[in-house]
Amino acid sequence: MGDLSEEMRMPTACPECGSHSVRLSEVKNPADKVFCSSCNTVRGIYADLKKELENKPKSETEQLLEEVVNKKGDAPEPSR
């Protein structure tokens, strides 16, 4: 039997080792503990992790993309 776990990336880094990778059970029960995949520190339970993923601040890439979009929006209309 393989182990039923999968890895995910968290928006926050592990307080112990700075890794963003976490390991959690494939079953994904809300009460399942989520561990840091490099140092095995408990990062919290899946319910909290899910909340964190939903509330995560925009990544730098998304912020850059938004800036480009905003600049385009500021440009004067080509006609008129």
Ligand SMILES: [Zn+2]
């Ligand atoms: Zn860690």
